[in-house]
Each structure stands twice: as structure tokens, then as C-alpha cells.
Amino acid sequence: MEHCGVLMDVNVEGCSVELLFKTGLGKQRACEAFFPYFYATCKEATQAEIVAEMIAQHPQVESAIVMERYARIRSCEKEKVVKVSATKAQAVKKVALDVLTVPGVLSVCELTVPQYFKYMLEKQLDFFAKYRFSTRPDGRLEKIERMPVEELPEFSCAALCQEKKGAFLLETKNGSEPCTLFELPQKLVALDADFLFSFGGDDTLSSTGKFSATPLGCFLAGCIHLDLERDFGHDIYREGAAPVTVRQVMEVGRKRIPRVVELSRASGAKPDLISRITPGRLNTYIHARTAWQKGFLVPDAKSQAERAKSLSQLLAVDRGGLIIYPTPGLYRNVAKCDFASMYPSIMVNYNISPDTLRCSCCKDTEAVPEADWHFCKKRRGIVPTGIEAVLRRRLLLKAMMKKEPDPDRKAELDARQKALKNILVTCFGYLGYSNFVFSNVECKESVMLYGRELLQRAVGIANGLGLEALYGVVDSVFVAGGTGCDYLEYCRRVSREIGITLELDETFAAIAFPESVTAASAANRYYALTQQGKIEARGITIRRKDAFPLAVKFQLDAIPLLLADREWKQSVQQARALLDDTIARLYRGEFEIADLVVTRSVRQSPSDYAVLPDSAKAFWQEPNERFESRFVHTVHGPKPASKARRENVDCRKYKHILRLALEELIRGIGKD
Amino acid sequence: MAELDRLIRSSGGIITLRIRQRRLSERIVNLLVAQSTQRHKDTLILQWADYHKRYWAIDYDGLIAQAKRAGQDTESFCQRVKVVRHFSRDSIEDEENWNQLFAMAPNIGICILDSVSELFSDKKETVNKPAVYSFGRFSQLCSKAGCTGVALDYSEWPVNPFVAELSTVVLELHPVDYAIISRVVKHYGMAEHVEEVPTNPQRTLRRWF
Numbered sequence: 053m054e055h056c057g058v059l060m061d062v063n064v065e066g067c068s069v070e071l072l073f074k075t076g077l078g079k080q081r082a083c084e085a086f087f088p089y090f091y092a093t094c095k096e097a098t099q100a101e102i103v104a105e106m107i108a109q110h111p112q113v114e115s116a117i118v119m120e121r122y123a124r125i126r127s128c129e130k131e132k133v134v135k136v137s138a139t140k141a142q143a144v145k146k147v148a149l150d151v152l153t154v155p156g157v158l159s160v161c162e163l164t165v166p167q168y169f170k171y172m173l174e175k176q177l178d179f180f181a182k183y184r185f186s187t188r189p190d191g192r193l194e195k196i197e198r199m200p201v202e203e204l205p206e207f208s209c210a211a212l213c214q215e216k217k218g219a220f221l222l223e224t225k226n227g228s229e230p231c232t233l234f235e236l237p238q239k240l241v242a243l244d245a246d247f248l249f250s251f252g253g254d255d256t257l258s259s260t261g262k263f264s265a266t267p268l269g270c271f272l273a274g275c276i277h278l279d280l281e282r283d284f285g286h287d288i289y290r291e292g293a294a295p296v297t298v299r300q301v302m303e304v305g306r307k308r309i310p311r312v313v314e315l316s317r318a319s320g321a322k323p324d325l326i327s328r329i330t331p332g333r334l335n336t337y338i339h340a341r342t343a344w345q346k347g348f349l350v351p352d353a354k355s356q357a358e359r360a361k362s363l364s365q366l367l368a369v370d371r372g373g374l375i376i377y378p379t380p381g382l383y384r385n386v387a388k389c390d391f392a393s394m395y396p397s398i399m400v401n402y403n404i405s406p407d408t409l410r411c412s413c414c415k416d417t418e419a420v421p422e423a424d425w426h427f428c429k430k431r432r433g434i435v436p437t438g439i440e441a442v443l444r445r446r447l448l449l450k451a452m453m454k455k456e457p458d459p460d461r462k463a464e465l466d467a468r469q470k471a472l473k474n475i476l477v478t479c480f481g482y483l484g485y486s487n488f489v490f491s492n493v494e495c496k497e498s499v500m501l502y503g504r505e506l507l508q509r510a511v512g513i514a515n516g517l518g519l520e521a522l523y524g525v526v527d528s529v530f531v532a533g534g535t536g537c538d539y540l541e542y543c544r545r546v547s548r549e550i551g552i553t554l555e556l557d558e559t560f561a562a563i564a565f566p567e568s569v570t571a572a573s574a575a576n577r578y579y580a581l582t583q584q585g586k587i588e589a590r591g592i593t594i595r596r597k598d599a600f601p602l603a604v605k606f607q608l609d610a611i612p613l614l615l616a617d618r619e620w621k622q623s624v625q626q627a628r629a630l631l632d633d634t635i636a637r638l639y640r641g642e643f644e645i646a647d648l649v650v651t652r653s654v655r656q657s658p659s660d661y662a663v664l665p666d667s668a669k670a671f672w673q674e675p676n677e678r679f680e681s682r683f684v685h686t687v688h689g690p691k692p693a694s695k696a697r698r699e700n701v702d703c704r705k706y707k708h709i710l711r712l713a714l715e716e717l718i719r720g721i722g723k724d
Numbered sequence: 725m726a727e728l729d730r731l732i733r734s735s736g737g738i739i740t741l742r743i744r745q746r747r748l749s750e751r752i753v754n755l756l757v758a759q760s761t762q763r764h765k766d767t768l769i770l771q772w773a774d775y776h777k778r779y780w781a782i783d784y785d786g787l788i789a790q791a792k793r794a795g796q797d798t799e800s801f802c803q804r805v806k807v808v809r810h811f812s813r814d815s816i817e818d819e820e821n822w823n824q825l826f827a828m829a830p831n832i833g834i835c836i837l838d839s840v841s842e843l844f845s846d847k848k849e850t851v852n853k854p855a856v857y858s859f860g861r862f863s864q865l866c867s868k869a870g871c872t873g874v875a876l877d878y879s880e881w882p883v884n885p886f887v888a889e890l891s892t893v894v895l896e897l898h899p900v901d902y903a904i905i906s907r908v909v910k911h912y913g914m915a916e917h918v919e920e921v922p923t924n925p926q927r928t929l930r931r932w933f
Contacts (some may be wrong), residue, residue: 357808357815360768360828364802366809367784486812493809 054186055080058205059179060246060276061322064088064167066140067114071193072274073183074205074246079274082193083183087114087137088144088167091158093123093351099156100132106154107136112143122348123161125407125434125490126356130347133161141167161349165340169320173344179316179323180204207246207309210497211302214256223298237262245275249296249305252281254328259566269328276323278305283327287311288477289470308620310464311471318442318472324434331474335438338475342438348407351489356406358493368422369497372527374504376511377573378565380720382620383522386532386580387539389546390557391506393443394527395480397552398502399495400440404483405433406492420498421505423677427498435490441478443558446472489511503527510546517542523565523574528557559583562615566592593713602647602706603713606634610717620722631714634646635707641698645684648701649693656677737892738873740840742883742909748899749876750783753836756874758790761804765833765871768825769807770862772816772842782807788791801818806875816858825865832869837862840887856886883909 057073057080069086092107094100100118108114114137120130138147144167148160162170172178175196185196211223218233224243231239240248250256258265263272271277280301282292284704295301316323318371319337338352361369391397398404402420404427411428419426427433446469453465482488484496489561507529511521514531520540523530531542539556546554563580567573577591587608593599594607613626637643652667661668667690670683676691684696685705726727743749753769761767791801808825815821840859859875866873875891878925883894894909 353814354822354930355815355818357811357818357821357824359824360806360808363784363787363801363805363807364799366782366807367802370782370784486810487814 054184056182056184056199058182059177059351060322061274062168062172062179064141064171066142069168069171070332071177073185074207075679079244079246080187081191082187082196084193086167086171087139088141089135089137089170090144090163091119091121091161092136092149092151092154093159093161093349094132094134094156095158096156097132100134103154103156104134105154107134107151110147110150112147113137115141120347122346125343125348125351126409133279133349136160151283161352164352165350167394168653169238169337169340170323170344173252173341174319178320180313181317194377204313205719208244209247209249209302209306209309210243210245211249211298211305212253213251213298213301217478218260221298223302228298233260233262236260240272240275247305247309248275248277249301250277250279251301253277254279268325271324275596276312278327280304280308280310280327280501283308283311286327286330286474287471288331288474307463307467312465312724314468314471315475318445318475322526331478331642332485332488334475335479335482336488337441339434340440342441343434343490346434346437348434354486354489354491356492365424369494369501371497371504373500374507374524375526376507376521376524376529377575378523378530378578380565380567380723381571382562382564382615382721383532384562384617386522386530386560386563387536387542387556388558388560389510389529389531389535389539389543389554391510391527392553393446393476393553394506394552395459395499396439396443396476398499398506399479399483400443401551402498402502403427403429403433403436404495404498404502405435406490406495407431408433409492409494421501423494423498423501425494435479435483435495439476442472442475446476506552507553510552511514513546513549514542517545522563523575523578528640529554530563532560558588560588561585562617564615564721566717569719570665571720579611579615581612585612587611592716598650598652600648600650600706600709602634602638602643603710604646606631606710607713607717610714624722625719627714628720633712634710635703638701638706638710639703643698645693645696645698645701648684648706649682650698651680651682654681736807738866738875738890739893739895740875740877740883740887740891742877742879742894743898744878744880745899746878748897748904749839749878750786752897753838754783754786754790756834756836757787757805758794758796758801760834760872761791761796761801762833763800765804766828766831767805768828768832768835769805769875770811770825770835770837771807771809772811772837772839772858782809813854816861817854822861823863826868829865829869832865832871834871835862835866835869835873837873837875839876839878840884841877852884855884859884859887859890878917 055073055075057075060074061072063070065087067085067087068083070081070083072081094103104116104118107579117135118132119135121133123131123133136147136151138144146162148163151157151160182199182201183196184199186194188194213221215221220231220233220236220241221228222231254269257263257270263270269279269282280295284294284412292304312323312326315326315334319334320341321329321334321337343350406721408428408431410425413433414426414429417426417429424460426469449465449469449472453462453469456462456465480496480499483491484493484497485491503526507524510529511524514521514529517538518533519531519538520533521529524533531539534542536559539559543554543556559582560580561583563578565578568577574591579587579589579592581587589595594604594609610627612629613630616623654668654671658664658668658672666685667681667683669683670690671694674694682693683690684693686696686700687696687702688700741752743752757767757769787805788798788802791798862873862875875887879889888894888910891910893911896906896907896909
């Protein structure tokens with residue numbers, strides 16, 4: 053029978069693999085014989101055939117075939133290894149232990165790589181891709197071929213919420229209905245949904261004992277269980293509040309399907325796993341796939357240690373991103389330019405990968421700035437190949453998003469590109485994580501060193517064009533002294549010369565860089581007005597979570613006054629007048645208690661503090677489960693917001709804080 | 725500190741320093757490196773660390789400041805102190821990594837292992853094979869280099885029997901107010917004893933005002 057469907061799941065059990073497709077006629081299963089395997093490396097390449105013969109005699113070994121692979125990440129030439137297929141999945145570990153005792157065997161590889169992942173790599177299959185396939189009457193897969201369609205079908209979804217212990221609320225397209233714990237497994241089978249959404253479902257379903265739970269989560273047969281709590285936890289760019297009602301779970305879950313689809317396609321990890329693994333782990337999947345495609349054996353653990361380095365070498369290379377401190381002052385017509393995905397682009401452009409580090413074929417090539425090592429120019433590395441695919445896909449999605457007129461489709465494309473951004477922002481840090489099998493600290497340091505050099509080059513180009521680079525921080529640079537066209541030309545020039553896109557992020561009508569309390573230039577502290585009149589700020593009261601609303605409102609009103617196009621002294625006078633007016637209204641009692649509430653979290657018990665802060669003093673008068681202290685400064689000390697009275701507010705304290713709020717905006721500006 | 729320094733210079737073999745307080749151990753390591761780095765020999769610092777417990781933090785400023793105080797030439801000191809960062813559980817069992825270290829052996833004057841307990845923090849008395857292998861390799865490295873090895877141990881459990889067996893000296897340091905209590909657990913030429921060393925003698929005087 054011939055079918056057409058989207059691949060939803062792949063499972064290896066015993067000595068066969070089962071594929072689950074979503075077709076126009078519902079779910080369709082197909083199975084195929086597959087013997088789980090791993091590789092054994094040999095002490096001597098010449099012994100590989102003998103070793104294979106010996107391994108093949110094991111009663112639980114289906115076959116032992118000699119193949120050619122790069123045995124280590126740093127290998128330059130392929131060598132003979134033995135592919136050992138076990139008779140069933142459960143026997144793999146036992147066989148591997150026995151293989152290690154065979155004379156001539158050096159090590160075993162790819163034991164931790166999931167078998168379904170290997171099967172998909174061998175067959176070149178992708179989750180959520182559309183396939184035309186045919187099966188025999190007994191369900192065995194006969195033929196499978198990919199169709200060039202990217203559109204996804206309409207998925208049937210259900211949402212689950214626990215109302216109280218043993219009682220659930222199940223939401224489907226027909227509405228919500230209550231069900232008991234005993235009914236739940238049958239109802240879920242009857243529903244036959246493609247996606248089941250829950251918030252905290254891994255814990256609640258596991259604790260019922262009715263579903264099979266693993267340390268990773270609670271997986272349901274034939275259905276992708278998306279635990280939104282876990283998904284939120286692993287998404288750096290999550291938006292919106294956590295869902296509470298079953299309807300909200302359904303709504304949020306539907307919006308997060310594109311994320312699951314995109315990440316599953318990009319990494320090759322099962323859709324069920326996407327919400328349960330970190331973005332870093334997704335990097336492992338991506339690079340494991342690339343390594344496999346390039347003919348490397350995927351290592352089970354990272355074995356290569358860093359070479360011994362002297363303190364002077366470490367001092368030169370162990371550095372963070374470059375920061376060019378701004379001179380305190382007020383500047384007009386300033387552009388903020390950002391490098392797009394700077395660190396991933398550096399990894400791709402400079403071929404930074406553990407397998408290309410210190411290659412023997414390109415010894416005379418240029419070394420990494422400040423370091424004494426280089427990267428291969430001839431052979432493409434594993435890490436850049438994997439990252440490049442993600443980078444390109446994200447750029448494509450961003451371009452599609454810009455052109456898309458339909459807001460719903462635009463939101464979907466945005467969710468997809470943000471999902472990929474999770475991988476890109478973690479790929480650099482993960483390169484230095486010792487438990488990541490493709491990590492190498494020298495590669496991580498190289499990215500940083502190139503980043504420092506590129507920012508310096510960007511500053512140099514600005515100076516060459518007659519612009520002034522005011523401030524630079526890791527991957528963004530603020531330039532002044534030009535017009536909109538000049539800045540666009542500057543971005544084009546930098547992108548062309550450096551090879552990484554520099555984007556004009558924002559142009560400010562005015563920007564102020566105040567001094568720090570110690571009268572020094574401060575990084576990451578500024579406030580600005582965009583050409584559209586929007587305020588952008590970093591490191592001041594309006595950005596702090598514990599600022600009380602009155603102080604925030606005061607700063608938001610004061611910033612346009614300070615950045616107005618006139619003499620700085622006049623601007624300061626206006627801001628001071630605003631401060632006096634705010635303080636006068638405070639003393640007259642023209643405020644709401646809510647305007648003065650400070651919100652802070654409390655992390656320790658009272659006995660752990662050497663000096664009890666105001667937040668803790670107020671918190672222990674009225675503790676709560678969130679360990680959040682909402683208090684007001686009163687003449688009797690800090691009081692919880694609910695107990696504070698207007699007549700007891702400590703106006704002197706608030707006056708002092710408001711003065712500091714103005715001081716941090718004007719400190720060090722207009723000195724001369 | 726002078727006593728400890730003399731102990732290291734005279735004893736040879738492996739000295740296990742058991743210090744539970746991280747800040748004190750960092751200070752002692754800085755002092756040790758600064759005072760024990762010899763003119764023509766390298767000091768090797770092996771960081772055995774678990775990523776989940778500690779990142780490869782090296783107190784560069786503290787080390788250099790101590791070296792200056794000890795009268796070392798900063799530039800050559802920085803050249804002679806060698807660090808292998810983050811020798812993790814996986815890389816520790818790789819023969820190639822140890823061979824790289826053995827190649828350095830002739831130039832090593834003192835070898836500091838930071839720390840035994842971080843990678844192998846078993847509280848059980850059973851023999852931990854990777855721990856035995858790794859500590860055995862460390863001992864082999866020290867004897868090949870003919871240098872003293874200082875192994876740091878932050879655990880609160882009794883000293884691992886294998887570590888104790890291979891060590892010539894096991895010393896416990898415990899900070900209390902204004903003093904450090906040192907306890908000799910094992911020494912080839914000394915009986916077990918406890919001593920209190922004031923960190924700042926003036927602070928131990930009673931103040932009546």
C-alpha cells in the first residue's frame with residue numbers, strides 16, 4: 053500500500069525500528085528490521101579483520117563488519133574500525149563490555165548515540181518531513197522517498213490540566229471535559245491526538261503510576277507529549293506568562309508547535325525530547341549528525357585534555373569580550389550597530405573546530421590573534437559545518453518573516469527563528485563546556501580573541517570614515533559624527549571587510565553616557581531617545597526590577613527633558629524642577645501606596661544575614677511562598693505593602709532615592 | 725606557612741593537604757606556588773575539576789601578587805608556572821593525556837593537584853577504580869619528575885585509604901577565629917599532633933577597650 057505522510061516518531065525496539073507517520077487518513081505505522089550497533093576501534097589497523105571475525109562469534113552479535121572511519125576527532129586519515137551489530141537493543145551494552153575484552157580492541161564508540169538517531173542518519177530521514185512510502189500487508193516498510201514539501205499538516209491537539217489530585221480536565225477541539233485518573237489512559241488512546249500539551253505534566257502523569265515515566269519525562273505512545281513547563285525552562289526567548297487554565301495550555305501549546313518542529317528538524321532529536329533537553333544538548337545532536345556525515349566516529353566522552361599552558365600564555369588568551377568605555381557626556385545623532393550572530397559567524401568564517409585546530413597541513417597559515425595556534429584552511433570542521441546550517445536556516449526564516457504580510461504566519465516564522473537562536477547563543481559557551489564531546493577550550497578562546505580583534509577593526513573603520521566610535525561592547529558599536537546614510541555605508545563597509553553582517557540596529561537623536569559612582573566611565577550604562585522618540589536605557593533605575601514605580605515614572609519623565617535639544621544646564625534645571633515637583637507632591641500625600649512599593653526577592657533566612665536588609669525585615673513580617681518581599685519604607689522601618697499607611701510613609705527616604713535617581717542620570721555629564 | 729614550605733622542600737613524595745574551606749585552600753595554593761617555584765624548574769598545576777562544581781577559575785592576580793611578595797621575577801615566574809586546566813573525569817583516563825604530562829616531567833620542580841576530592845568525592849570506603857588509577861598516575865608523574873607533589877583534598881570524609889597510602893604526609897588545616905589548626909594525620913618522621921597557628925598574632929590578644 054502506498055501512503056503519503058509526515059514522519060512524527062521513530063522507535064527502535066529489539067531488532068526492528070517502527071516509524072510513525074501522520075497521513076491524510078490518520079496515523080500510519082511502518083516497521084523495518086534494524087540491528088542496533090556500535091563501533092570498536094583496533095590497536096592495530098591490520099588486525100581489524102581478525103578482530104571482526106572474533107567478535108562475530110559472539111552469540112548476541114548479528115554481524116561484525118570492517119569499515120573505514122575517522123576514529124578520533126583529531127584523526128586526519130580514516131582507519132579500519134569494526135561495526136558491531138547486536139541481535140537486539142537490550143544486548144548492546146553486554147556485547148560492548150564483552151567486545152572490550154577481545155584482544156586487539158582499543159575502545160568502543162557510539163554507545164551513547166541513540167539508535168533511532170543512527171537509523172535516521174543512515175536512511176537520511178528527518179522528523180516532520182513529508183515522505184511517500186509503501187508498506188507490505190504485514191506492515192513492513194518497502195520503499196520510502198522524501199517529498200519536496202515543507203508545509204505541515206493540521207495537527208490534532210489536546211491539552212491536559214490537573215484540577216486536583218486524581219481529577220483532570222481534558223481540552224480538545226470539541227471543548228473541555230473532566231476525567232478521572234482511571235479514565236485518562238483510555239481517553240488519551242481514544243483521542244489519538246498528535247500533540248498533548250500540559251504544564252508540569254511530566255511530574256503529574258509520572259506520579260499517577262498509570263503512564264511509563266523515564267528520568268527524562270513522561271512519554272506517551274503515538275503522541276508527542278509537550279510539557280510546557282519544561283519547554284519554557286529550556287527556551288531562552290520564551291514570551292508570555294505561564295498558562296494556568298486548560299484553555300491557556302491549549303493556546304500556548306499550539307503556538308509552540310513551530311518551535312518543536314524547527315528544532316527537531318535542525319537537530320534530528322525526537323520531537324518528544326525537544327522540550328526536555330537544553331539548547332546545549334541540541335548542539336550535541338547537531339554536531340553528532342555532522343560528525344557522522346563526515347565519517348567520524350561520534351565519541352561517547354570527551355577525552356582530549358588541554359595542553360599545559362604557562363601563566364603568561366593563559367593571561368594572553370583567557371580573556372573576555374572587548375569593551376571600549378565611553379567618555380561620559382551627551383551626544384547627538386548616534387547609531388547603534390550590532391554584529392548579527394557574531395560568535396557563531398566567527399566559528400563559521402574562521403573554521404573554528406576541535407578537528408581543525410593545529411592541523412599539520414596548514415602550519416604556515418596565520419595564527420589566531422594573541423595565540424600560538426591556528427585552524428585548518430583546507431578541511432571544513434565539524435562545528436562550523438553544523439552551525440552554518442543553523443545560521444543559514446535562521447537567516448532564511450528572518451528574510452521570510454520580513455516579507456510576510458500575514459501576522460499569524462509572521463508570528464510562526466518568528467517562533468521558528470527564535471527557536472534556532474537558542475542554539476546559536478549557546479554554541480559558543482558550549483564550546484568551552486568540558487562535558488560536551490566536541491568542546492575545546494582553545495576553540496572557545498579563539499572565538500573570543502577573534503571577536504576582540506573584529507571589534508577593534510570595526511572601530512578602526514569608523515575612524516577611517518571620519519566617524520567617532522563612542523562605545524563598544526563585545527558585538528555592538530556606537531558611532532557618532534554622521535548621518536543615517538553615513539551609518540548605512542559604515543555598516544556595509546564593515547560587513548564587506550570583516551565578513552560578518554553589521555546591522556544598523558537603531559539611530560538615536562540623543563544619547564547620554566553618565567559616569568559611575570566612582571567617577572569613572574561606566575560600561576553598559578546609558579539612556580537615549582530614538583528618532584521615533586522611544587526611550588532606550590541600560591543600567592539605570594528604570595531597568596532595575598526593584599525600582600519603585602514613582603522613581604521609574606520620574607526617570608521616564610526626566611529623560612526627554614535631559615535629552616532635549618538645548619543647553620545641558622537648562623535641561624538639568626528642568627529635570628531638577630521636575631524632581632522638586634515630584635518631592636512636593638510626595639510630601640503633600642498626592643500618591644498611591646502602590647507607587648512606592650519596592651519589590652525584591654528574599655533568598656536567605658533571617659539568621660543567615662550578617663545585617664538584615666529592608667527586604668528581609670519586611671518579608672518576615674508577612675512571609676509568602678514566592679519569597680518575594682513587597683514593602684514600603686515607613687517612619688517605623690520597612691513594612692509590607694499591605695500594612696503600610698499613607699501617613700506613615702518615610703518621605704525623607706523616598707526624597708533621597710529620587711535625588712539619587714536624578715543624580716545617576718546627570719553624573720559626570722557637561723563637566724566642561 | 726614557612727613550616728609548610730620547609731615540609732614540602734624536605735619531604736619529597738606526595739603531601740596531601742586536607743582543607744575544607746575553599747578560600748583558605750586557594751590562598752595556600754597561591755602561597756605554595758609563589759614560594760616553591762624554583763628558578764630553573766616549572767611548577768605544574770593540575771586542575772582536576774568537575775564542571776558542575778567549579779569552572780576553571782584561576783586567580784591570576786592573587787598568584788602574581790604572591791610571587792611579587794615572595795621576591796620572584798614576575799615575568800619568569802609566569803613562564804615557569806604551567807597549568808593544565810580542567811583535567812576532567814573523561815580525559816583523566818586517556819593514556820595520551822598522561823603521556824603529554826610525562827614528557828614534561830624532567831622540567832617539573834613541584835606538582836600541585838587541585839583537587840582529589842572534586843573528581844572523586846565518594847564517601848564510601850570501597851575502592852574507586854578511576855580514582856586509584858588517576859592518583860596512581862599522579863604519583864608516577866611525581867616520581868618520574870623527582871619532585872614533590874601536593875594533592876589538595878576538600879572532602880569532609882576521612883582521607884581515602886589509597887590516597888593516604890601513597891602520601892608521605894597527610895596534613896589537615898582547619899581555620900578557626902584568628903588561627904589555623906593544623907593536624908598531622910600522617911608523617912614519616914612525626915607522631916600525630918595538633919597545633920594552633922595564629923593567622924595574625926596581634927588579633928589573639930585580649931582587648932579591654
